[in-house]
Amino acid sequence: MIRFAIVGTNWITRQFVEAAQQTGKMALTAIYSRTLEQAQEFAKSCPAEHLFTSLEQMAASTEIDAVYIASPNALHCEQALLFIRHHKHVICEKPLASNLEEVEHMLACAAEHQVVLFEAFKTAALPGFQVIQQTLPQLGRLRKALFNYCQYSSRYPRYLNGEHPNTFDPRWSNGSIMDIGYYCMASALALWGEPQQVQAQATLLESGVDAHGSVIMQYGDFDVTLLHSKVSDSQIPSEIQGEAGSLVIEKLSEMQRITFIPRGGAAQDLSPVQHSNTMRDEAEHFAGLVARRQIMHPGVALARSTARLLTEIRRQTGVVFPADKVNNSN
Numbered sequence: 001m002i003r004f005a006i007v008g009t010n011w012i013t014r015q016f017v018e019a020a021q022q023t024g025k026m027a028l029t030a031i032y033s034r035t036l037e038q039a040q041e042f043a044k045s046c047p048a049e050h051l052f053t054s055l056e057q058m059a060a061s062t063e064i065d066a067v068y069i070a071s072p073n074a075l076h077c078e079q080a081l082l083f084i085r086h087h088k089h090v091i092c093e094k095p096l097a098s099n100l101e102e103v104e105h106m107l108a109c110a111a112e113h114q115v116v117l118f119e120a121f122k123t124a125a126l127p128g129f130q131v132i133q134q135t136l137p138q139l140g141r142l143r144k145a146l147f148n149y150c151q152y153s154s155r156y157p158r159y160l161n162g163e164h165p166n167t168f169d170p171r172w173s174n175g176s177i178m179d180i181g182y183y184c185m186a187s188a189l190a191l192w193g194e195p196q197q198v199q200a201q202a203t204l205l206e207s208g209v210d211a212h213g214s215v216i217m218q219y220g221d222f223d224v225t226l227l228h229s230k231v232s233d234s235q236i237p238s239e240i241q242g243e244a245g246s247l248v249i250e251k252l253s254e255m256q257r258i259t260f261i262p263r264g265g266a267a268q269d270l271s272p273v274q275h276s277n278t279m280r281d282e283a284e285h286f287a288g289l290v291a292r293r294q295i296m297h298p299g300v301a302l303a304r305s306t307a308r309l310l311t312e313i314r315r316q317t318g319v320v321f322p323a324d325k326v327n328n329s330n
Contacts (some may be wrong), residue, residue: 002089002290005030005050005058007079008070009042012093016068016120017046019279025287026066032058055079059086066290068120069093072166073173074323077102080117084109089116091286094182095310096303098173098323103307107300116289119303123183124190125281127272128255132240132247133191135260135270139242145224147184147252150212150234159205167230168207173321175209177202177313181228182306183253184238185313188217188224189305195219198309202317210319254278 004026006013020026030050033039039051052058058067059082066089069079077097080090084106096119097103110117123129136142155165166172167179177185177200188195195217202213212229227234238249245265250257260268275281289297314320 002026002066002287003029003064004066004068005032005048005052005061005064005088006046006068006070007032007055007058008068008093009033009038010070013068013070014042014046015277016070016279016283019275019277019283020068020287022275022277022280023284023287025291026283030058030061030064055082059083059088064088066091066116066286073178074098074171074321077106077323080106081109084113084115084117087113087115089118089286089290091116091118091120091282093120094186094306095119095173095178096307098321099314100304100307100311102323103303107304111295114293114295116286116293116295116297117303118286118289118297118299119306120279120282120286121182121186121190121299121302121306122279122282123187123253123255124302125285126255126278127274127281128249128258129187129190131258131270131272132249132255135247135258136191136240136242138245138260138262139240139247140244142219142222142240142242144222144241145188145239146227147187147224147238148227148234148236149180149184149238149252150227150229150232151180152233153230156231159207164207168205168209168211170208170319170321173323175319176212176228176230177210177215177310177317177319179230180253181213181215181226182310184226184228185215185217185309186302186306187252188226189309190302192219192222192224194305194309195224198312198316200313200316202319204318208319210317213313213317215313
């Protein structure tokens with residue numbers, strides 16, 4: 001049984017705790033929060049024996065084997081390194097860090113200390129994603145793909161009212177491409193690897209982060225268009241087009257429904273049975289990596305690719321984080 005701790009007490013942490021415990025391979029033993037009151041409140045629904053308000057004390061604890069980090073993006077690198085140096089395995093919410101330099105540092109540190117570092121990109125672990133991988137050859141020669149994730153943020157009205165929610169604050173290495181746009185980009189990278197060329201554009205808010213944008217990933221005679229937005233909703237699915245047919249994917253991040261439409265033929269529903277908690281499969285995968293002590297797993301290369309492309313997209317669109325300036329000054 002993997003004894004794990006959590007950093008962050010928000011809704012996504014609760015969902016991961018439930019998923020991890022459903023595997024039967026992980027047990028929550030420690031909670032970190034900035035205040036003891038917040039930790040105690042979280043423990044009412046997700047009980048844990050140990051509550052911490054000090055990350056250093058938690059990292060040094062002999063009562064945990066691994067940690068799930070769901071803090072703001074700008075804190076991922078520093079917090080992950082702390083636990084890695086105390087020989088704790090780390091599953092960290094996507095994106096793994098603010099930029100490529102931080103990710104390279106984290107990966108090198110994990111290899112040095114022989115612990116698992118895993119970027120929590122749930123989509124690639126879902127049964128629906130495997131269905132897509134298996135069905136791609138039936139599409140024939142690939143020509144086009146559209147990966148779409150546009151969702152009006154519940155925090156956007158707060159931003160418009162003059163507040164500074166983390167979602168729209170560059171201090172926390174946030175914005176549209178770093179949040180929901182990540183699912184589109186990482187899905188393409190997991191399916192086809194890094195593109196030959198990438199072209200990105202975005203509309204920036206006064207705070208400096210991107211409100212929405214688009215990316216074209218070019219793979220020779222095949223290209224992938226990414227649409228992402230935190231300030232508008234979309235009702236259209238994602239799609240992969242080939243000369244022999246197409247795949248239509250509803251809610252890309254969770255693979256809610258997958259339809260194969262052969263050219264000139266009838267639509268076929270390929271949607272597999274999936275857990276209601278869409279984080280269950282990634283939790284299972286992480287537990288397996290830890291059990292095997294598989295430090296150099298396939299997710300390492302994907303994490304490096306996502307960080308490289310996110311950094312390049314932000315360079316093209318002009319989104320700069322304080323973390324970039326800190327790294328450049330070192």
